[in-house]
Amino acid sequence: xxxxxxPTEAHIWQLLEEVSDPEVPVLSILDLGIVRAVAVAGDQITxxxxxxxxxxxxxxxxxxxxxxxxxAEGYSNVVIHNQLSPAWTTDWMSQAGREKLEAYGIxxxxxxxxxxxxxxxFGKDTAVRCPVCKSTHTHLVSQFGSTxxxxxxxxxxxxxxxxxxxxxx
Amino acid sequence: MLPQNxxxxxxxxxxxxxxxxxxxxxxxxxxxxxxxxxxxxxxxxGPVLEQDLAMANIALDLLGEARxxxxxxAELEGQGRTEDDLAYLRSAVEYRNPLLVEQPNNDFAxxxxxxxxxxxxxxxxxxALLTCPDTQLAAIAEKSVxxxxxxxxxxxxxxxxxxxxxxxxxxRLEKAIATLWRFGEELTTATPSEKALQELGVLPDYAxxxxxxxxxxxxxxxxxTLPLPGPVFGQQGGKTGRHTxxxxxxxxxxxxxxxxxxxxxx
Ligand SMILES: [Zn+2]
Numbered sequence: 001x002x003x004x005x006x007p008t009e010a011h012i013w014q015l016l017e018e019v020s021d022p023e024v025p026v027l028s029i030l031d032l033g034i035v036r037a038v039a040v041a042g043d044q045i046t047x048x049x050x051x052x053x054x055x056x057x058x059x060x061x062x063x064x065x066x067x068x069x070x071x072a073e074g075y076s077n078v079v080i081h082n083q084l085s086p087a088w089t090t091d092w093m094s095q096a097g098r099e100k101l102e103a104y105g106i107x108x109x110x111x112x113x114x115x116x117x118x119x120x121x122f123g124k125d126t127a128v129r130c131p132v133c134k135s136t137h138t139h140l141v142s143q144f145g146s147t148x149x150x151x152x153x154x155x156x157x158x159x160x161x162x163x164x165x166x167x168x169x
Numbered sequence: 170m171l172p173q174n175x176x177x178x179x180x181x182x183x184x185x186x187x188x189x190x191x192x193x194x195x196x197x198x199x200x201x202x203x204x205x206x207x208x209x210x211x212x213x214x215g216p217v218l219e220q221d222l223a224m225a226n227i228a229l230d231l232l233g234e235a236r237x238x239x240x241x242x243a244e245l246e247g248q249g250r251t252e253d254d255l256a257y258l259r260s261a262v263e264y265r266n267p268l269l270v271e272q273p274n275n276d277f278a279x280x281x282x283x284x285x286x287x288x289x290x291x292x293x294x295x296x297a298l299l300t301c302p303d304t305q306l307a308a309i310a311e312k313s314v315x316x317x318x319x320x321x322x323x324x325x326x327x328x329x330x331x332x333x334x335x336x337x338x339x340x341r342l343e344k345a346i347a348t349l350w351r352f353g354e355e356l357t358t359a360t361p362s363e364k365a366l367q368e369l370g371v372l373p374d375y376a377x378x379x380x381x382x383x384x385x386x387x388x389x390x391x392x393x394t395l396p397l398p399g400p401v402f403g404q405q406g407g408k409t410g411r412h413t414x415x416x417x418x419x420x421x422x423x424x425x426x427x428x429x430x431x432x433x434x435x
Contacts (some may be wrong), residue, residue, distance in 0.1 A: 054233025054312055084237065084309035087315065097363070118327060121326055142219035144226040152219065168315060 009047055009073055012038045013111040016047070019069050022061045023147050024165075027069045029062055033092025036083055050088045052168070053106045053148035059158040101165055102131045106127060107153065109167040130155035137148075174384075184375050189365040190303065191245045194374070196265035196408055198238035202256060203416070204287060205268040206423050208280075223323060227284070230316040237309045248355065258429035261318035261416045268407040269352035271416040278341035281327040282349050285389070288321035289382050290356040297373040308370075325389045332393025339395075346398055354403030357382075365410075 016035055021027045028051070029035055037048040049057050049064055063080045070078050091108040098108035107128045125140040135157040143166075145152040150163040208228035215221025238251035274280045281294060295317050298310035331338040357375040359367060366372040390397050406412065426433055 051233070051312070054232060054237065054316060055229035055231070056233065057229070084312045085304075087312045094340055121322060121329065121389075142223060143323060144219070144223035146222070148229055152222075 031097025107164040133158040189362040192362040194242040199266040201231040201235035243347040267355040282345040285324040292317040332395040355405040
């Protein structure tokens with residue numbers, strides 16, 4: 001094992017940039033905005049993370065991967081703190097993250113379009129750009145997609161079905 | 170199904186004496202867990218793929234919410250029981266979920282109506298809990314209310330589609346209303362623990378939730394071209410441990426692994 005120098009917060013943030021979301025591996029957990037704080041006290045490192053969705057099964061994997069990445073640098077005294085409030089929002093997703101998502105084939109969240117409002121029954125679908133042909137001529141297939149954070153769309157021009165990372169705020 | 174979390178949700182100060190908060194948090198946990206289990210029974214059997222996925226997604230949200238409550242309940246109790254002990258090692262009479270959520274899936278119309286009755290209450294309760302003086306309950310509500318709003322939208326739209334759909338879908342929904350409507354009242358009927366919390370100002374008086382719930386129901390039923398059901402004799406008891414026979418069968422499946430191989434982990 002590498003002998004650890006005293007950790008600095010800046011170094012820990014750098015290491016966390018290398019931990020990816022197990023469900024969308026092109027995104028780092030920093031792109032996703034789920035790391036809320038890093039605190040270093042002596043040799044103890046506390047990383048505060050927040051779930052995207054309550055039942056997100058990736059959270060345990062992410063916590064393990066954070067530990068493994070830090071352990072690889074010799075940091076073994078790691079506390080992972082789960083924080084529920086303030087609740088995660090797609091506003092915390094970085095611009096770089098949004099671009100990586102689209103290049104990966106998942107339409108990034110369109111800000112300010114949280115469509116969960118209960119009075120908006122059969123409301124107009126959010127205009128989402130097809131990540132393949134870039135047409136905005138698309139339609140919602142289902143509000144619930146392959147994972148809790150995504151909705152299922154289809155492009156009306158190139159007919160490609162695709163995932164949309166739904167706006168959540 | 171509930172792997173050990175390696176970090177607990179931030180601790181609120183546990184009450185010195187076991188107050189009414191513990192049974193109430195447990196009731197919320199049981200309610201979300203049992204409904205999540207029912208919805209997960211649809212997995213692979215949904216009428217179409219998209220709706221199969223929708224039910225699995227909603228089940229997962231509710232399961233996540235249940236974990237937050239169980240972790241908090243374990244902390245409040247302070248007897249060393251874990252979230253898994255509370256979910257897997259309590260018998261039916263110890264469960265505190267309302268009767269509605271343990272009712273069998275039956276057909277898709279029954280599942281939708283059960284979900285609609287629950288979501289309409291759940292969403293409005295969580296909205297009220299956002300300002301709860303208990304900071305941990307408020308934090309869980311803040312996380313869950315966003316998800317609950319998607320659920321209510323989904324079940325409301327399906328009540329409308331089925332009611333205003335084909336003669337077959339309408340007739341099935343009417344049958345579901347005849348079977349399930351009687352279980353709605355228990356949701357907003359306070360138990361002694363809930364009453365105590367309402368007096369302490371931790372919980373809203375459920376009467377204050379009713380106008381918004383009734384307005385939403387009236388709107389959805391009008392869109393579904395369905396008459397609003399008249400008053401029925403409400404079936405109660407789940408929140409105080411008197412369950413229908415369905416819960417025992419459900420728990421025997423839900424708890425099978427822990428009962429058969431105590432302490433099993435993976
Ligand atoms: Zn396209």
